[in-house]
Amino acid sequence: MTEKADMSMRRAEQRLAALQAELHEHAHRYYVLDAPVISDAEYDRLFRELLELEAQFPELVTPDSPSQRVGGEPLAAFAEAAHALPMLSLDNIFAAEELADFEERVRRRLKSTAQLTWTAEPKMDGLAVELIYENGLFVEGSTRGNGLVGENITANLRTVRNIPLRLHGAEPPERLAVRGEVFLAKKDFAELNRQRTEQGEPLFANPRNAAAGSLRQLDPKITAARPLSFFVYGVADPAALPCASLTELFPHLRSLGFPVNPLIKFCRSLAEAEEHYNHLQQLRHELDYEIDGMVIKAASFAAQEELGSTARAPRWAVAWKFPAEEAEAVISGVEFQVGRTGAVTPVAALEPVRIGGVVVRRAALHNQDEIRRKGLMIGDTVLVRRAGDVIPEVLRPLAERRTGKEQPIVFPKECPTCDSALHRPEGEAVTRCRNPRCPAQRLQRIIWFAGKSGLDIEGLGPKNVERLAEAGLIEDIPDIFRLNKERLAALDGWGEKSAEKLLAAVERAKSTTLAKLLAALGIRHVGETTAELLAARFGGLQPLMQAGEELLLAVDGIGGQTAAALREYFADPNNRSLINRLLETGLSVQAAEKKADGGPLAGMVFLFTGTLASMSRAEAEERVRQLGGAAASSISKKVTHLVAGEKAGSKLKKAAELNLVILDEQQFVRLAAA
Numbered sequence: 229m230t231e232k233a234d235m236s237m238r239r240a241e242q243r244l245a246a247l248q249a250e251l252h253e254h255a256h257r258y259y260v261l262d263a264p265v266i267s268d269a270e271y272d273r274l275f276r277e278l279l280e281l282e283a284q285f286p287e288l289v290t291p292d293s294p295s296q297r298v299g300g301e302p303l304a305a306f307a308e309a310a311h312a313l314p315m316l317s318l319d320n321i322f323a324a325e326e327l328a329d330f331e332e333r334v335r336r337r338l339k340s341t342a343q344l345t346w347t348a349e350p351k352m353d354g355l356a357v358e359l360i361y362e363n364g365l366f367v368e369g370s371t372r373g374n375g376l377v378g379e380n381i382t383a384n385l386r387t388v389r390n391i392p393l394r395l396h397g398a399e400p401p402e403r404l405a406v407r408g409e410v411f412l413a414k415k416d417f418a419e420l421n422r423q424r425t426e427q428g429e430p431l432f433a434n435p436r437n438a439a440a441g442s443l444r445q446l447d448p449k450i451t452a453a454r455p456l457s458f459f460v461y462g463v464a465d466p467a468a469l470p471c472a473s474l475t476e477l478f479p480h481l482r483s484l485g486f487p488v489n490p491l492i493k494f495c496r497s498l499a500e501a502e503e504h505y506n507h508l509q510q511l512r513h514e515l516d517y518e519i520d521g522m523v524i525k526a527a528s529f530a531a532q533e534e535l536g537s538t539a540r541a542p543r544w545a546v547a548w549k550f551p552a553e554e555a556e557a558v559i560s561g562v563e564f565q566v567g568r569t570g571a572v573t574p575v576a577a578l579e580p581v582r583i584g585g586v587v588v589r590r591a592a593l594h595n596q597d598e599i600r601r602k603g604l605m606i607g608d609t610v611l612v613r614r615a616g617d618v619i620p621e622v623l624r625p626l627a628e629r630r631t632g633k634e635q636p637i638v639f640p641k642e643c644p645t646c647d648s649a650l651h652r653p654e655g656e657a658v659t660r661c662r663n664p665r666c667p668a669q670r671l672q673r674i675i676w677f678a679g680k681s682g683l684d685i686e687g688l689g690p691k692n693v694e695r696l697a698e699a700g701l702i703e704d705i706p707d708i709f710r711l712n713k714e715r716l717a718a719l720d721g722w723g724e725k726s727a728e729k730l731l732a733a734v735e736r737a738k739s740t741t742l743a744k745l746l747a748a749l750g751i752r753h754v755g756e757t758t759a760e761l762l763a764a765r766f767g768g769l770q771p772l773m774q775a776g777e778e779l780l781l782a783v784d785g786i787g788g789q790t791a792a793a794l795r796e797y798f799a800d801p802n803n804r805s806l807i808n809r810l811l812e813t814g815l816s817v818q819a820a821e822k823k824a825d826g827g828p829l830a831g832m833v834f835l836f837t838g839t840l841a842s843m844s845r846a847e848a849e850e851r852v853r854q855l856g857g858a859a860a861s862s863i864s865k866k867v868t869h870l871v872a873g874e875k876a877g878s879k880l881k882k883a884a885e886l887n888l889v890i891l892d893e894q895q896f897v898r899l900a901a902a
């Protein structure tokens with residue numbers, strides 16, 4: 229480089245830094261504080277200058293430059309992003325009485341409840357995301373996914389205007405993972421749908437779906453064109469910041485540049501929280517964005533820590549949902565659907581009705597008892613409730629609308645598919661078809677196995693499974709792996725291309741993980757999260773199949789019902805035979821250890837100090853390695869996490885000086901359950 233070129237590059241570098249700082253500041257004032265100090269035209273001028281300089285010196289473009297908000301190159305697919313600490317869900321309540329129960333549970337579990345305080349926060353109806361900052365720079369953002377592993381959507385999140393790309397303040401933490409909700413304002417949703425109507429594109433059902441669709445675009449430029457917003461509502465690990473409670477955390481996050489919902493209220497009692505709930509419910513329809521309830525959290529991090537979490541949700545928080553949206557509809561008939569476990573579910577066919585912007589044609593009747601309890605008849609005008617995403621349900625008949633022509637709903641005595649006698653165990657509400665060869669059950673099991681919660685085989689959704697079953701190509705799950713190209717291609721409307729495509733997807737699904745296979749089998753009470761826990765603990769199918777109740781119950785997050793369901797499932801010769809036949813088709817199940825190459829602890833180096841209560845140090849180190857992390861024997865710059873057991877000594881002090889992540893045993897166990 230000539231001296232002159234070097235000079236102009238250095239000057240450009242300085243100017244760029246100044247421009248970036250200025251633009252960051254103005255964007256923050258505009259999008260986060262809602263208090264701009266320069267005109268839009270002036271902002272545009274600065275922005276254009278930045279773009280021109282960056283075009284001249286592309287090597288000076290940094291990932292946190294304001295220019296990166298416009299979206300980068302399209303991706304072929306999203307990569308996985310593991311959450312260092314699980315992203316949990318929330319337990320729901322629907323009435324003030326349940327709030328009292330919640331408080332009672334919290335107080336019972338805490339040693340001292342003297343100064344319990346709470347936050348009452350609008351429950352944003354958007355998408356949960358995690359944002360990671362390293363030394364103040366936004367480096368990775370992901371969806372919640374199954375809570376343990378989500379999708380890496382960094383490029384898309386960079387386009388969300390009020391997500392800081394660089395934290396404010398002189399001394400940002402080395403690593404910070406914040407969590408919050410991405411959403412689309414109601415008016416922006418309406419405008420987006422208006423444009424889509426004009427362009428003849430399918431409409432989004434609601435702002436939440438529109439936000440989800442926008443965030444999960446492989447082309448970040450499309451996301452950039454959608455005016456998404458963000459509110460932060462927490463951090464993965466409060467220890468990363470100098471805050472003892474949410475009361476301190478929210479102002480701190482605001483000072484770092486994050487948008488915090490101004491409707492979050494700090495409460496000294498749950499009576500105050502209840503007042504805020506009523507207030508928010510009043511305000512709900514005037515707000516610019518959708519909320520579906522209020523989240524109540526114990527404010528103190530020490531209290532949160534003491535209360536802990538179940539595999540699903542923290543014990544220190546609860547979501548108090550707003551009453552759902554309701555409408556009147558007429559029941560035109562009842563269908564009886566047979567599920568994969570043989571449960572026969574009545575579903576009301578409705579004359580189409582719009583509820584909360586969605587056309588509803590079917591509604592759950594749940595079971596025989598519910599039908600009787602509500603006194604429902606065919607021909608009844610009923611109240612139907614649609615709560616967010618869940619399946620609409622029939623609440624009650626409007627008896628005053630009866631004409632006398634209504635017909636009783638008769639529950640069948642035989643399975644509508646295989647004619648075998650239905651059975652309703654004493655004390656249970658569910659009526660079941662107990663024929664293990666029932667084609668309807670079998671079909672549902674195949675659909676589940678191939679579907680999103682199972683092996684997620686592309687092109688093998690419910691419609692195609694039904695199609696292949698009708699054509700006699702699939703009778704049972706293992707048949708998926710024996711599909712043959714000629715017969716597929718010969719199907720009406722198929723051909724070689726589609727046959728090859730499906731076979732390629734099946735081939736990809738053939739090598740899977742233990743967790744995915746477990747979830748795919750559809751064992752009762754074993755969803756994705758539980759499957760992950762089991763896979764991590766047992767490593768392979770054999771040890772799990774042989775595990776007795778005690779071993780199962782020893783897994784954190786596995787309760788009595790789940791353990792019993794697992795025992796029952798693996799004891800059934802039909803299921804054992806299914807598993808054997810699956811393995812015979814060449815299905816390969818990676819053990820959990822193998823998965824760990826890029827596992828949840830990848831890139832982390834653990835050092836243990838002090839005595840651990842629940843395992844030996846060697847076991848703990850082995851666990852770390854299984855999950856893709858490394859174990860160190862002495863403190864050094866390479867170490868990222870220090871786990872301090874009982875009587876931790878000098879290493880703990882040293883670790884604090886080095887600013888390492890310090891975990892206690894409980895926190896480590898939770899992390900290593902991933």
Ligand code: IVH
Nearest residue numbers: 316317318349350351352355356461523542
């Ligand atoms: S706290 C461990 N706070 O609700 C605590 N969640 O039903 C988990 N949500 O996945 C979340 N507003 O997407 C929290 N103020 C708020 C929230 C909120 C909306 C969503 C979030 C979460 C879901 C759980």
